[in-house]
Amino acid sequence: MAGGAARAGMVLRAVAALAAPAGAADAAYGEYLAAECSTCHLRSGDFKGIPSIVGLPEADFIAALRAYRDRSRENVVMQTIAKSLSDADMAALAAYYHRLGTKR
């Protein structure tokens, strides 16, 4: 199960590398997408009414976004955001927020 999710994460990262503009742009792409998240999700990782997404395991991060996208998880704000994200976008975001967690 966990291995499968991790593999899926790797595949998605590979997809991200292909879909997003090449190379170091990966980090820039994650940062660009993440700017939208930080209006609500604190970059400090604190919880003040909206769950922290900093430092989450990438597979969990992606699974949550996919659940919002297919509407199996409730929350109309997140469903609307997730609808606009491709698998590659989700992987780039997961990698960005994972890194942000290790930086702190």
Place this chain on the structure above:
Amino acid sequence: MTLNRRTFTTGVLAGAGALAAGFPRFSIAQAKAKVVVIGGGAGGATAARYIARDLAEKIEVTLVEPSRAFTTCFFSNLYVGGFRSFDSITHTYAKVGAGGVALAHDMASAIDRAKREVTLAGGQRLAYDRLVVSPGIDLKWDSVPGWSEAAAAVMPHAWTPGAQTRLLRAKLDAVKDGETIVMTVPNNPYRCPPGPYERVSMFAWQLKSTGRTKTKIVVIDAKAAFSKQAVFQEGWEKHYPGMVVWMDPKMHGGLKAVDPAAMTVTTDLETIKAGMVNVIPAQWAGKIARDAGLANESGYCPINPESMASTVDPNVFVIGDACVPGDMPKSAFSANSQAKVAALAVRGALAGQQVFPARYANTCWSLIAAGDDIKIGGRYEAKDGKITALDTFVSKPGEEAALRMQNYEESLGWYAGITADMFG
């Protein structure tokens, strides 16, 4: 620094532009690009921080804002309702300054777009390569007959934050049970479409909490319909039965005048003697933006939806309430979202950062009563020459209490998030 194709191209283009304009700004190697941001609110504070982030050696960002402490309009209704302290909605710029943004605590008095220079009230001149303009709205003092800037001391607007918000609360506290409160609401577009109705809810909450349920709140609206109307009206009937009387233009026939001395509001239908009057006047872009020729006949500034650059000057970005935002409402959330699009465009132009397609989002939460919070929002992209709504949502009548409570929690999280995004 490695010279790659992008920075090289940017340098050449910027150099050519600078020469053409007669200002060889980039002729000195390593000279930092200059960005000036006017207005330290939802749009400007966000833009300044996002432009400066990790680029201190390439871009010098100066934020021009007269106030040293910024009280947010968002959540000011919750202060009026007694859910937030005034301190908790007031923020300083200490961390903005610490984050590599130079602070100029002054009013910008003029923009010279040909010279690319901003003059401050104190006389200081700031040259810029790119300018971000986020001055918010100005009130149209003459839009309600009988009302004026002086009259706002008697009939507050509280549509720009700070002292007016406190005055509004003091006036509310002084209303005697059975006296009438009148609120006048302008036509679209104006700052925060659901704001007046959240405020009505917070008035009613205060009145009910203090046993003043014989007081009626009469809303004289210039519009026939309003944001989140179905859920607001359902909430008013549920929590404050009979206390809120909302009148559309067909019912009141038009707002004729207010009289601050007599404390009356006159419509085509009647003259109402009030214990308190909250005039929300018509609005337009902050003066500095209009004076610089950035606004069109609507009083707001048209922008390019791909970048938030002004349609009249590609070196100037107009964000927040002062711009023509297409399908987006004038909200702090929108201003914050637009700021990030502008910031990326500026970083692309001045530091060679890769620029990606503009993404915009907005959600506006409104509190009706303790634990009963509703929301409206959507996501937007540059399309058909404007910022266009792609997916939108709005709370529905009859929703469960648990969902409304969750909305409230979420709104608290959003407030913490956006203010951290703005002020650090």
